[in-house]
Amino acid sequence: MQVLMGLILFFTLLPTGVSLSCEICSGETNCTGERKACPEDKNACAINLMEGFRDSNRFWAINKNCTPSFMCNLQSVGVVLDKGKSLKESITCCLENNCIPAFPELPRSATTHNGKVCPTCYSTKRECPKKTVYCTGANIYCLSFIMIQVFRGKVVETTTKGCTSATSCFTLTQFNGTLFPGSTIKNLTCTLAKDLGLKGPSPSSQMFLWTLLLMTLCCGSLASQ
Template identity: 35%
Template sequence: MDVLLGLFLFCVLLNTGAALECEICSAMGSRTCTGRMKTCAAVEETCSNTLIEVSQDEQEFPVIIKGCASFHKLITNQYYFTIGGGKIFRMSGVYCVGEACKSALPELAPIQTKPNGKQCPACHSYTSTCPDEVVQCTGSQHYCFKSVSHSVIGYPDGLDVNILMKGCTTDALCDLLNLGKYLSLPGIGNHMAGECWPAKNTCQ
């Protein structure tokens, strides 16, 4: 369904002969943002709204990012992972064109709090190493993962950082990592690559 919609939007742009323009903005602590319009590059066929939310101790911290994107790099699945210290990451995206982008908001996976009897090493660091703790997986998190991502903090003129993460996750993120693909957030060049394996039972 996503592919068919993407092809439809692409054909509309071809038929009108118009250059694609997308709103470019990001905001921390909010699910909305506004910014300037930008003419997208030829390899960017659509606009994208990406929502990331970090939850800890019943507090939620959202980040919204809007920009130009390529269909083959879009975040459209619901990614959900736990990295220890009570931190839960959820991420999803939608693509859109024109006025629809102003109200298009990705739907995040629901937070699952019930332990499922599995555990993983977990950590979160802005360096190449970090001490592991053991995190209890919950709900449909049946896999452990390790990833290194390159991000720009403080878009658009922010600081380049590498982020190391380990923890529990679902099959959606594992499918991505095990295929050697990466996540790319619109406009800020966030790339995430790593590996995934089945989580061990707590009693093992």
């Protein structure tokens, strides 16, 4: 009996492990908050940074929270929209108690057109205008989804369409619905972009170059007379 009681006491006094504690807050470009214990199913501290547009105005949203460690495999996401706009998101994590993740870096926007085109939209209206955007860099896929967020106490559904990369397509597909805290994604599709057979400058840039060339030839011929 004494041996049995001793074993019970021994296992009772064994350390059960320290639960993970992370900083919890949300804001725009940065935020600070109290450290709180994480639920058992969330074993990593994360910083999630997002850049987007609302009513043609650029905005940033940052969230520091506990997260499942599989979310740490999320690659940076970038979507090329109309008129030089883009939607970007990145996450960084750490797994030790009271750790501080590195501040996330958003992906850089490529500027060289790759000859492909996609429908583009970033609107809270259900029907998007028929517009297209010329894809750049490694963005060879057309992406479309609806993001549902709570903004200033109201539920906002934003339709997003544009060019994106194969990596972003894979990430959005794998983590569909759980990307940014407080938001969900639905109706996500990702297809290869249409090839216009154009390389380098966009059609408008090419027209400018042809006009410049004709003016040069014209002026050169007049000067030689």
